[in-house]
Amino acid sequence: MFQTFILPLLIFVGLGILAGLILSVASVLLSVKTDEKEESIRAILPGVNCGACGFAGCDAYAQQLAKGEAKTNLCVPGGDRTSKQISELLGVAYEDVEEQTAFVRCNGTKSLTQNRYYYTGTPSCEACNMFYAGKGTCDYGCLGFGDCVAVCNYDAIHIQDGVAKVERNKCVGCGLCAKQCPKGLIDIVPLSSCVHVACASCAMGKETRSTCKSGCIACRRCEKACPNDAITITDNCARIDYAKCSHCGKCAELCPSQCIRIEA
Amino acid sequence: MHNLEQKQVIELFKRNKIASLPGLRLPHLKDGQEMQTVSMPVPACVRIPMLQHMGHACEPLVQAGDTVCVGQKIGDSDALMSVPVHASVSGTVRTVETRTAYSGQHVQHVVIDTDGTQTLEHPDMPVDTPDRDSFLNAVRESGLCGLGGAGFPTHVKLGYRDFDRLDTLIVNAAECEPYITSDYREMMEHPDQILEGILLVMKHLRISRAFIGIEDNKPQAITLLQEKTSAFSCIQIIPLRNRYPQGAEKMIAYAATGRVIPQGSLPADQGMIVMNVSSISFLAHYMKTSQPLTTRRITVSGDAVASPCNVIVPIGTSVADVLHYCGVNGDLRSVLMGGPMMGIAVAQLEDPIIKNNNALTILKHPSGRNTSHDTTACIRCSKCIRSCPMHLMPAMLEKAYDRRDFAAMPALGVDLCIGCGCCSYVCPAKRNLTQKIQLAKPHVRRYLEQQNAKEVQT
Numbered sequence: 001m002f003q004t005f006i007l008p009l010l011i012f013v014g015l016g017i018l019a020g021l022i023l024s025v026a027s028v029l030l031s032v033k034t035d036e037k038e039e040s041i042r043a044i045l046p047g048v049n050c051g052a053c054g055f056a057g058c059d060a061y062a063q064q065l066a067k068g069e070a071k072t073n074l075c076v077p078g079g080d081r082t083s084k085q086i087s088e089l090l091g092v093a094y095e096d097v098e099e100q101t102a103f104v105r106c107n108g109t110k111s112l113t114q115n116r117y118y119y120t121g122t123p124s125c126e127a128c129n130m131f132y133a134g135k136g137t138c139d140y141g142c143l144g145f146g147d148c149v150a151v152c153n154y155d156a157i158h159i160q161d162g163v164a165k166v167e168r169n170k171c172v173g174c175g176l177c178a179k180q181c182p183k184g185l186i187d188i189v190p191l192s193s194c195v196h197v198a199c200a201s202c203a204m205g206k207e208t209r210s211t212c213k214s215g216c217i218a219c220r221r222c223e224k225a226c227p228n229d230a231i232t233i234t235d236n237c238a239r240i241d242y243a244k245c246s247h248c249g250k251c252a253e254l255c256p257s258q259c260i261r262i263e264a
Numbered sequence: 265m266h267n268l269e270q271k272q273v274i275e276l277f278k279r280n281k282i283a284s285l286p287g288l289r290l291p292h293l294k295d296g297q298e299m300q301t302v303s304m305p306v307p308a309c310v311r312i313p314m315l316q317h318m319g320h321a322c323e324p325l326v327q328a329g330d331t332v333c334v335g336q337k338i339g340d341s342d343a344l345m346s347v348p349v350h351a352s353v354s355g356t357v358r359t360v361e362t363r364t365a366y367s368g369q370h371v372q373h374v375v376i377d378t379d380g381t382q383t384l385e386h387p388d389m390p391v392d393t394p395d396r397d398s399f400l401n402a403v404r405e406s407g408l409c410g411l412g413g414a415g416f417p418t419h420v421k422l423g424y425r426d427f428d429r430l431d432t433l434i435v436n437a438a439e440c441e442p443y444i445t446s447d448y449r450e451m452m453e454h455p456d457q458i459l460e461g462i463l464l465v466m467k468h469l470r471i472s473r474a475f476i477g478i479e480d481n482k483p484q485a486i487t488l489l490q491e492k493t494s495a496f497s498c499i500q501i502i503p504l505r506n507r508y509p510q511g512a513e514k515m516i517a518y519a520a521t522g523r524v525i526p527q528g529s530l531p532a533d534q535g536m537i538v539m540n541v542s543s544i545s546f547l548a549h550y551m552k553t554s555q556p557l558t559t560r561r562i563t564v565s566g567d568a569v570a571s572p573c574n575v576i577v578p579i580g581t582s583v584a585d586v587l588h589y590c591g592v593n594g595d596l597r598s599v600l601m602g603g604p605m606m607g608i609a610v611a612q613l614e615d616p617i618i619k620n621n622n623a624l625t626i627l628k629h630p631s632g633r634n635t636s637h638d639t640t641a642c643i644r645c646s647k648c649i650r651s652c653p654m655h656l657m658p659a660m661l662e663k664a665y666d667r668r669d670f671a672a673m674p675a676l677g678v679d680l681c682i683g684c685g686c687c688s689y690v691c692p693a694k695r696n697l698t699q700k701i702q703l704a705k706p707h708v709r710r711y712l713e714q715q716n717a718k719e720v721q722t
Contacts, residue, residue: 117611122696127703132611133368 100173296572319345
């Protein structure tokens with residue numbers, strides 16, 4: 001009884017205690033000195049590693065903050081709250097974070113545009129895009145396989161009726177989806193903006209009209225109507241300068257193809 | 265292997281000392297191979313793309329309303345990797361429009377309404393090529409790019425920077441894909457012209473020996489060309505094992521000479537010029553007549569085609585017109601430009617036939633290959649690894665792509681993949697291995713560029 005069960009048990013318990021002691025001594029003696037400030041900053045940051053701050057990830061940003069070489073308001077996902085906490089911790093003046101959100105510049109739902117071919121390959125936008133620039137008749141529109149959905153850490157973007165759509169209350173504007181989109185359709189815009197052009201077609205108006213019922217045909221009505229010169233047509237597609245836009249919504253009223261949207 | 269003489273290599277092959285190419289033994293399905301080539305009547309309208317090969321697009325030289333003749337140059341460019349484009353019909357230019365090519369690029373197309381007379385720009389006359397430079401210039405003016413499929417501009421291939429290194433011409437007549445018979449018809453119908461073409465290239469590039477590689481499933485072609493070349497000891501016919509992808513550049517070069525083309529280098533770096541048999545034949549035809557490349561022989565076949573045929577069509581003819589002429593109608597599920605292994609599905613039947621098309625394959629199955637709907641998990645059976653002609657590990661490459669591990673992919677030899685499709689074909693889980701490896705290539709290139717940039721900085 002003693003030899004079969006109790007002795008081995010004692011040996012293992014003894015070994016465990018010994019190993020634990022060695023490790024705890026080693027952890028004190030051989031510990032790598034870390035900046036306490038850096039660690040506490042890192043704890044405040046959301047830990048998504050999105051790269052929106054311009055550094056390689058949350059660790060790198062925390063390191064730079066601790067050295068005092070970065071601004072405190074760069075973390076877009078963390079927003080004002082994170083900025084405030086970091087400012088308090090570092091004892092610097094609080095700066096407001098401009099909160100941002102993603103916007104998908106395509107309106108081409110299944111009822112408004114058609115497919116050029118029936119795609120059966122790897123179900124990803126990137127794969128479909130390398131073949132005749134995607135399955136849709138429009139060469140510029142959303143492919144709807146959800147490469148952006150797969151990278152989103154906040155469950156804020158979903159494919160609805162064939163087009164990616166952002167849920168503004170969930171989106172933190174980190175920009176991971178924008179980097180992933182093979183069509184470059186996703187813009188990171190200020191959260192305060194509410195007028196957007198939901199089309200990215202660079203094709204001539206006639207061609208856009210033939211491929212999508214809600215495409216920008218570059219008629220320039222919005223450009224002429226805008227009181228602030230905030231909207232311009234470049235490459236056959238309207239673009240809004242959010243710094244100038246006053247959210248009056250005149251452009252959206254006039255747009256013949258309803259591709260300018262107002263979102264509350 | 266590098267130092268083995270050709271005869272020794274063949275002996276080794278015969279005695280099975282060299283492991284045969286992994287690849288696949290595919291059904292031939294070349295039902296149309298004894299069908300004489302027929303010429304299609306000129307269609308009502310053709311759309312000629314300004315980019316029909318790898319490289320740069322041409323600028324159109326004509327505009328709407330212009331009258332053009334057969335063989336008139338309608339597009340040209342100053343870029344090195346470009347060949348001029350010629351009108352394949354006589355008629356009036358309707359418009360110059362932009363269409364999306366299969367690569368996703370927006371390419372200008374010259375649309376010509378034909379008048380049916382097929383008036384020639386100039387009558388037949390031989391091209392005078394006293395020296396190598398004039399020969400290479402004539403090759404460019406002929407509008408020729410590789411007719412085997414990849415479409416490498418021929419004047420660039422022949423105009424290799426180090427002529428002294430070249431010692432071997434390899435004529436690729438393997439035609440290893442199922443269904444396709446256009447190169448076979450070229451050999452059976454114009455063997456003398458092929459011979460002239462070989463001698464022409466050998467003379468101008470001062471190459472001393474030539475091999476014609478033909479798969480051993482075409483015994484008539486082997487016999488015929490052996491007869492024709494019997495007077496020339498410098499030209500040798502190599503019967504190749506019937507194995508897909510025997511016609512790939514690196515495979516045929518190895519089979520003929522035993523030389524290995526390393527990653528990132530050209531066959532010419534190893535002293536070899538590899539040319540498709542139809543390209544060589546066209547070259548001889550051009551030197552005799554100075555009529556540029558305006559037509560292409562297309563094999564129309566596939567399991568949805570009752571009577572396969574070989575038909576000569578003007579370049580720019582729409583796929584729909586060709587199929588209509590060949591009597592292929594009904595519910596067309598999957599039309600491929602090229603064969604079932606490397607062919608590219610046609611998105612719209614208005615798309616034109618281009619220079620490096622050699623077949624239209626129409627299949628009953630919705631895509632002809634695996635569909636994503638019935639893909640299952642990898643069971644690590646290693647069939648893809650055994651079938652890969654480049655000795656890669658497609659399953660590992662796919663996994664690396666799926667986890668976006670671009671750092672691991674150069675070591676797995678992603679750039680060596682020739683996209684032959686063997687792995688996707690054999691995969692019992694029906695995974696899209698070939699497509700994912702193709703997708704990974706640009707990512708890996710970008711990753712390596714970034715790494716290099718970092719190294720330069722530090």
